[in-house]
Amino acid sequence: MKKPIYYTCQNQSCGTRWESTEVVVVNEGQGPLFRCPICGARNALAAREEGGVTVYRQRRTTGS
Numbered sequence: 001m002k003k004p005i006y007y008t009c010q011n012q013s014c015g016t017r018w019e020s021t022e023v024v025v026v027n028e029g030q031g032p033l034f035r036c037p038i039c040g041a042r043n044a045l046a047a048r049e050e051g052g053v054t055v056y057r058q059r060r061t062t063g064s
């Protein structure tokens with residue numbers, strides 16, 4: 001069984017949580033990201049190899 005991966009839209013006024021299967025991961029030249037289907041915000045992801053499969057983890061922006 002695969003553990004679902006969740007992403008949270010980093011747009012503070014949106015903040016919608018998505019399962020990884022609900023969004024489309026694209027690479028526009030600055031690394032993988034997904035666009036929130038609701039607000040269109042770009043959310044950076046980090047690609048990682050896990051058991052021969054590429055999985056995308058959310059990259060949290062640690063702005064204060």
Ligand SMILES: [Zn+2]
Pocket residue numbers: 009010011014015016036037038039040041
């Ligand atoms: Zn959003």
